[in-house]
Amino acid sequence: MSLFISGGTPLCGEIAVHGAKNSVLPVLAATILHPGISVIENCPDLSDVHSAISILRHLGCRVQREGTRVTVDATELCCCNIPDSLMREMRSSVIFLGAILARAGCAEMYFPGGCELGNRPIDLHLSALRELGAVIEEEGGRICCNAPSLVAREINLCFPSVGATENIMLAASRAAGVTRIRNAAREPEIEDLARFLRSMGISVHGAGGSVIEVECSQKTKDPMFSVMPDRIVAATYLIGVAMTGGEALVTKLVPEQIAPITSLLRESGCNVTVEKDRIFLKATKTLRPCQTVRTMPYPGFPTDAQAPMMAYATQCDGTSIFVENIFDNRYRHVCELIRLGANIKVEGRVAVVEGKNELHGARVSATDLRGGAALVLAALCAEGESRIDEVCHIDRGYESIESNFSKLGAKIVRREG
Ligand code: EPZ
Secondary structure, three states: OEEEEEOOOOOEEEEEOOEOHHHHHHHHHHHHHOOOEEEEEOOOOOHHHHHHHHHHHHHOOEEEEEOOEEEEEOOOOOOOEOOHHHHHHOHHHHHHHHHHHHHHOEEEEEOOOOEOOEOOOOHHHHHHHHHOOOEEEEEOOEEEEEOOOEEOOEEEOOOOOHHHHHHHHHHHOOEEOEEEEEOOOOOHHHHHHHHHHHHOOOOEEOEOEOEEEEEOOOOOOOOEEEOOEOHHHHHHHHHHHHHOOOEEEEEOOOHHHHHHHHHHHHHOOOEEEEEOOEEEEEOOOOEOOOOEEEEOOOOOEOHHHHHHHHHHHOOEOEEEEEEOOOOOOOOOHHHHHHHOOOOEEEEOOEEEEEEOOOOEOOEEEOOOHHHHHHHHHHHHHOEOEEEEEOOHHHHOOOOOHHHHHHHOOOEEEEEOO
16 A cells, blocks of 8 residues: 655644554553453554454454553453564564563563664563563564563663663563562653553552562453543644644643653754644744754653654754664664655764755555654655555554544645555
8 A cells, every 4th residue: 555645735733642652552561460350541543553462362462452441351360472473564563572571470481682773672562571480481573571470679871761661661571579669760661561560550650760679469350441632643734734833632642741842842943832632833934944953761762753744844944953872773864855855965974954845746665653643744744645655553543544634735645655
């Protein structure tokens, strides 16, 4: 499947943001901890969510979906392994490791392997689980874990890894005592996972800060939970409105979670009005450049918004500099943006965008999830017709991107090549 986009129309109107991919994935993994029924509302319809549900079903859970409500019955688990085929479908399946280990006392999966963003090591996950008492053998790409009993520890993360923090939280829920995580990731999705665990009866304190405490809880209760809005999707919509010269209201978001993005849009001249759960943005004709965008762990500028913001920078008058500090190889969208007429140079972790570029329609290919979203944004600004292949990358994290952008007036359709 490909997206066919006719550029040049300002995005205008109103759009609501769907549930957060990077919250619902660890929450779905966490349902394994409770031998009962978990109800999750505001679950987005994404291919990564389908993959996570396939893993839950493989493990023996019964999963039902009605609209945005997902019900997981994890009363019976029939196995504790994730086959390579399911691991390949979604690299972040490693997030199931801590939960399976906590529930079953054993877990087996494969190394996630590299992905579009470069190497995806899981050394921080494995060393933390070993500290909690897991015996982990690595052979031929396979990870075999045994933990008849997990014991609470104080774990110091050398880097505030989001996935490692989540895996430790899930394993710690069955580690005797109180586990303390220092230098924990502070992303809002971590707070959402803590909220879900508390709704299950597991005591978690400090999420959102650098020190998180999780108390062992053998008894859990049926949780009812609603997933937070996706802050990166919200940022993508606002960036799209700003760079196409439109004006729109984006609802169902948490403004402070995207403050790094809205402050850049305001600095470059857009009129940004923030209310409780919505943001109104009116673009300005001439956009000032972004200066320097350095990706950092939360609450710094999010690495997932780097590619969409780079597309935006092509429409700004002047030089914008990007420094990608989180992933080794997160500039694969650059050569595709150049095919659309962007003027970008990359040197290691630094990318320099010389705007404003008059973009023109071209045939390009999505390289990864956020890089693909950046290509959609650039094509919406380009003169003429563009075609974006490999849309499967975009579908991992954006619900029907073509129908959502069409709601804002974009000329975009999905069809076979
Ligand atoms: C999560 O990935 C998100 N994925 C990513 O979103 C996001 O970009 C990232 O956090 C940073 O915010 C999900 O939540 C499913 P990390 P994760 O562990 O957990 C290195 C998207 O587009 N590292 O914080 O993998 C790692 O290689 C995706 O929605 C180790 O070296 O991120 C990377 O360079 C992309 N060893 C850096 O840390 C480890 O054991 C950040 O990784 C773990 C990570």
